Amino acid sequence: MPETTPSRWSDLERPALDARALAAALTRDGGLWRTLEVVQSTGSTNAELLARATGGADEGTVLVAEYQEAGRGRLDRTWTSPPRAGLTVSFLVRPDVPAARRGWLPLLTGVALAESVGEATGVRTSVKWPNDLLALDGRKLAGILAEASGGAVVVGTGLNVNTDAAELPDTGTSLSVVTGSPVDRGPLLLAFLRAVERRYRAWVEALGDPVASGLAADYLAWSSTVGTTVAVTLPDGTTLEGVAQAVDWDGRLVVATQTGTVELASGDVQHVRKV
Secondary structure: OOOOOOOOOOOOOOOOOOHHHHHHHHHOOOOOOOEEEEEOOEOOHHHHHHHHHHOOOOOOEEEEEOOEOOEEOHHHOEEOOOOOOEEEEEEEEOOOOOHHHHHHHHHHHHHHHHHHHHHHHOOOEEEEOOOEEEEOOOOEEEEEEEEEEOOEEEEEEEEEOOOOHHHOOOOEOOHHHHHOOOOOHHHHHHHHHHHHHHHHHHHHHOOOOOOOOOHHHHHHHHEOOOOOEEEEEOOOOOEEEEEEEEEOOOOOEEEEEOOEEEEEOOOEEEEOOOO
16 A cells, blocks of 8 residues: 555644654664555554565565554454554564574563653553563553564564543553553654664574573563463463463463463463452
């Protein structure tokens, strides 16, 4: 879809992103990010970039949608946001690391998102394994979905920025709800992608080693899951409960249950509050 940029003042609380300015700011230093494209709408930014990856798209391709018509989260859940209310962004990377280490990519993205949200807005957050950004009250601010196609990985993020409380589920919140005022999405997007680049480069240079790259320690510092009692719904529909003790070298959640310790590569985690 061709790029269009409506007047920035068409909606004072939800202005359009300035695609040209963002692309120029992000790509001028010749770093990881090769292109940044903003489209008014698409079915799914992840699906679009996965298709481009199959066609040979370069590492460092970034796609942002002002509105996503068929957004997807983990476990095939739908994800929707009003036009220009959030940040819906996917990026394409081709990490030269052992395949097992790719499980750290959504965790890396979560840390970068937490850092950039704090830097740009002052909002304190935490990361919930494997793919959520939470406000301090436990409500969800963002979700992350990583999908692989051959040697390429597409990582998509949906962040609630200026979504009104009435437009959110009971379990969700947005940056504007937390701060009490609209948030400029442009600087936030740039801060996020620059944080991803810093962390991604260090992680790849360490061949995906989460300890040597410093990622493991920083992830634990941001995590609200490790050390918490959790109930995890597994892909087969069964549930296990235990204490989340760690995240292992492959990004799996290590849970101590009554019958032993298990390592989980996927699952729907609920933090259990004991009373």
